[in-house]
Amino acid sequence: MTRSPATPLPPPKARRRLREAAALTQTQLATRVNVTRATIRAWESGRTAPRGRKREAYARLLKTLAEEDAARRTRSAPPPEPAPTPEPASVLEPVSGPASDTASDPVSGPEKGSEPEPGSGSEPEPVPEPAPEHPALTPAQAFDALYEFSAPALVRQAYLLTGRRELARESVERAFQTAWERWPEVARDRDPVGWVRATAYEFALSPWQRFRPRHRQPEPPPADPGDRTLLNALLRLGPQHRRTLVLYDGVGLDLPETAAETEASTPAAANRLLHARETVAGRLPALADPRVLHQRLTELASAERLWAAKPTGVRKGGERRARFRTRAAIAFTVALIGATALTVRTAPTHYEPAVSPGVAVRGVPPRVAPGSLSEAERELRQKLRDRLQDGPERLEPRLE
Template sequence: MTRSPATPLPPPKARRRLREAAALTQTQLATRVNVTRATIRAWESGRTAPRGRRREAYARLLKTLAEEDAARRTRSAPPPEPAPTPTPTPEPTTVLEPVSGPEKGSEPEPGPGSGSEPGSGSEPGPEPAPEHPALTPAQAFDALYEFSAPALVRQAYLLTGRRELARESVERAFQTAWERWPEVARDRDPVGWVRATAYEFALSPWQRFRPRHRQPEPPPADPGDRTLLNALLRLGPQHRRTLVLYDGVGLDLPETAAETEASTPAAANRLLHARETVAGRLPALADSRVLHQRLTELASAERLWAAKPTGVRKGGERRARFRTRAAIAFTVALIGATALTVRTAPTHYEPAVSPGVAVRGVPPRVAPGSLSEAERELRQKLRDRLQDGPERLEPRLE
């Protein structure tokens, strides 16, 4: 009997966007699918996936929300108008996050064949896009690493305040991405996938138990940078992560909430608390634009480096081979121990025969001596008494 394929679902971030576009809360969506709010939250964060009838009902509901969202966009879209060719202007870039897609508030620039040229009688058709050779998985991974690794190292430094831990967390995240490369390559935002993994490793509470991370590292040379870094490190891990994602990287509030696995109101509260704490120590950073500039300057002032992509890939492959061999060796040892136990274990219980031991200290058995006068009187008294008890009274007829 063959199992039918599971109903396809959009990515977790897309599920959250569809729900928020329809102005539905997690509780309302859970009521429509007949599940709990915690289940919807787990589905939207990607921790769990629906199965069976719940998956089908959830997929139908998301499809309906997507159709409604597309209809709203069609109704609200203005009619296309020919636009003049814009003059290219240099855009400001940030050292915290390389732009991997359209930023919020930005519009795509028209291509060479999108508008009508002055004086032309008819609009030219779109020019065919140039064909690029397909990249191998290793080449695509190297391109993603060279594009985003330096910025991710700087972000991890703002989270931890440790240069070596920042570099190691980014390398571990890319090694994990290489192990799951088909999944990461198909992801809508592979940089966000790696970023979330690097943040989880950098903020892991187990890092404090590592001997190499117990010793403090040299602080930044600039006093202002030291004060800002200390203010960041005084924040809680989740508040620090929310502040870096929103004011440092530049994500919007729903994306920040989705990446930190929190609701949008909770992410907003964390962001406000983090800003108030930083502004309490540095009043000049009350403005979000000034705070973004100072975070960028703090991250770019340190000499942070990232390893070569080839070394990261090979390191991940070595770690995967080591774990595989260790698992195989442990399995073989367990099978061998089990087989030895089955071979040598007795099939039935045989009680052990205890060896004979001479008993010492027991008095020898002797014949009783002569009775005393009191013992003889007691014996005679017992003999004289009736052995069958008192006489029974029998009724007689008179």
């Protein structure tokens, strides 16, 4: 039986933009779709995807919001703004754009089938052949290209979040392994680097990392005293404040994108950013300027010698983990089936009433030991003994 295709949905960032353009809160949107606010927040961050009837209702609502937004834009129609001047790329985040092949227009010659004018003595110029198209990349090649492009920057960002070199590398590798397991979804995403970045941040800031023995021992701090002070100031921040500061001042995301990636509202993300800046500026007053803070974060991430594994090893490691989980699930299922079969085989086939517990009987006089006999009791005992010895009188029948 074939499964019907799922209803298409816009990307997570577009869902959030449509909701904010309609001036709706997550709670109001959740009420209209008949789900919880946490579910809407997970859908807008891309962590989960709706299914079934909820997906259809959510898609219809987003389509309505998109039509209303298009109508509002048509009515307003503001004049086009000049394009902003591109800033230099930061080492914390590689800058990428859609690939566009630019080539000069070839000199057009006479059309095919036309003949030269008589007496001109000139021959038609050959029409240049079109350039051969680049072959499509295989999933493995596309994954390797994405890994080589973004892995080094993501490792540096994870180091700013955790202050641990090994944990930063492991977080990025685990994020890419998860991306390889869900590669069809990641490959269609408009921002695959953002998808992997969000997964790596979640793993790096997980509270369960503190219970791992390998991460209990402290790592050597940076050699430069200024870098040590800045790293300590970052680690004193809360996980969400630290993540917001790295995304906005380190990576360079906009405030709505930062709020969407941290699963918070835009005002909440702004408050976290201001609090983080004040905390860092309190320890390092020279970093009160956001531009200086961005430069220092870039220098701190670039000063450490961080490395990332080869993409082939990451893919193979993810495949090994997937096989291990599959085999573990199969073994657990077989053990569960065996335990169920054993229980059914050894279970009793008829009802056996349970033995009722003992109940104390009340009202019975206590057992008394025999005491000394009185004079009357002695006489009675002697009388009975005598009569039993002689026996009763014999009755004889007589005729009258």
